[in-house]
Amino acid sequence: MDNPLEAEARSPPPKLTDALRPLPSLPTEIMQRIIQLALPRLSFNTFRERYSLLLALSRVNKRWGALAQEELLRHVRLRTKHAAEVLLKTQSTRDAPPLPTKSLRLLVRSAGDKLERVEVSQVEALVAVSPKLEVLQVVAAAERLEDLALDYVTFTPALSNSPLVGIHLRSLTLSFKHSTEIASILISARLPQLEALHLLD
Known part of the structure; x- marks a missing residue:
């Protein structure tokens, strides 16, 4: 009786094309869950880390990029007027889908604030284009x-x-x-x- 290890050793090596065959694709729901579990717990202080991780995940391929962007838009933090303008520009066309944003955290301009913080009118516009919004956090220094x-x-x-x-x-x-x-x-x-x-x- 032949030793199975010896028989395997005598078999020809696998073709290079077999080794490069892509792995089967995961279902979208599982990929979304992997992304969500990779991110730190949501808070005002973890947004920079979340952004960096989502940026890295978006470079895997187009599918991962689309899922990472969707997650990025699900929880949004805006610190400046310019950032709010950029986000609102994506909604300026008639065919633009509503934002999938569930939570929105904003640093709003207050009297005497010299920094270009988010304007109150921008807050109203963002709420209007975010039908799934559940959490709105507005931070302003108003002494x-x-x-x-x-x-x-x-x-x-x-x-x-x-x-x-x-x-x-x-x-x-x-x-x-x-x-x-x-x-x-x-x-x-x-x-x-x-x-x-x-x-x-």
């Missing part, structure tokens, strides 16, 4: 703000560490999506000048 109204509020920091801080704020109106734990948010708030508080459920 002299005295009157603030927020609709459909969901606070993402720990409830024991309230994000409500305003040295000069005198009037605050909050419309809550979920009215639970309002008291714990307000107890840790730092609003020394507050005169009027309106809570809407």
Whole structure:
């Protein structure tokens, strides 16, 4: 009886064309999942890392590039007016599909800000072309703000560490999506000048 290892050793080597045969393609859903698992957890501080990884993945081939671009547009962070203009230009044609954006994080220009931050009108335009939008985070340095109204509020920091801080704020109106734990948010708030508080459920 022949030794199978010896028989394999005597067989001719595989053709070069067999070695270069491409691997079967993965289903799109699995490729999307691989991309999502490769990315760091979504936060304002990880966008640069996410962008670098998606840029590297987009260079694999056209299919990976399309999936990486789709993921890039799913969660968007804009720090400048120019970046917002570029994104809005992609929507300027009549046939342009709506943005697949689910979360939008923006640094918005405030009074006295010398940097070319995102304009409020651009925020409105971006929301209008993003029908799948679920999360909108707007960050602005507004030290002299005295009157603030927020609709459909969901606070993402720990409830024991309230994000409500305003040295000069005198009037605050909050419309809550979920009215639970309002008291714990307000107890840790730092609003020394507050005169009027309106809570809407």
